[in-house]
Every structure is written in C-alpha cells, then in structure tokens.
Amino acid sequence: MVRLVEARYVRDYVIWLRFSDGVTGEVDLRDELDGPVFEPLRQTAVFQRVCLHPELHTIVWPNGADFAPEFLHERVRVHA
Numbered sequence: 001m002v003r004l005v006e007a008r009y010v011r012d013y014v015i016w017l018r019f020s021d022g023v024t025g026e027v028d029l030r031d032e033l034d035g036p037v038f039e040p041l042r043q044t045a046v047f048q049r050v051c052l053h054p055e056l057h058t059i060v061w062p063n064g065a066d067f068a069p070e071f072l073h074e075r076v077r078v079h080a
Contacts, residue, residue, distance in 0.1 A: 003057035004069045009048050013041075015059060017076055019069070025076040029067070037065045 006018035013030035017023075033041050040063050041047045053060045060066040 002069055002073050004052060004059065004072065005057070007050065007052045007059050009050055012044060013047055015050055017059075017072055019073055019076075020057075023073065023076060023078060025078040027072055027076045032067070037063065041065055 002023075003020040004017060005020050008016050010016050010026060012028075013033070014026050014028045016026050029041075029047075033039070041061060046061070046063075049062055050059050051061075052058070053066070056066065058066055058069045058072065
C-alpha cells in the first residue's frame with residue numbers, strides 16, 4: 001500500500017507530493033474538484049490550506065475533503 005509522506009502547496013491547484021515508494025512530483029487537481037465537498041476548494045485561498053493527515057497518510061482540507069493516496073499516485077507528474 002502506497003502512503004503519502006510529504007505534501008506541500010505549489011501554486012493554483014498544484015500540490016507537490018512524496019510517496020513511501022520514493023515517487024515524488026506534482027499533481028494538478030483543478031479538474032478533480034467536482035461535487036459538494038470539493039466545491040469550496042475551487043477558491044485558491046481554501047485550496048492552499050491543504051495538509052498531510054498523519055493517520056490517513058493523504059492530503060486533507062479543513063472541510064473534510066480528501067483524496068485517496070492511490071488516486072494521487074496515479075496522477076502525479078514525476079520530476080527527474
């Protein structure tokens with residue numbers, strides 16, 4: 001099971017991620033913010049409040065929105 005071990009806001013709707021398997025890179029979540037729980041995140045001031053949940057090992061926001069680490073791992077753009 002892949003776990004997210006580090007995350008930080010980059011710009012707009014882009015977050016830099018590091019996973020337990022060593023994969024690092026950026027993911028742009030602009031097109032993934034559909035549905036009631038993600039609607040507040042369309043405001044970049046809210047989106048910037050992303051943090052790494054220490055028990056869930058994924059990114060979360062204060063309103064309860066989150067993404068599965070497997071979903072993020074599949075979409076990360078790896079930077080060499």
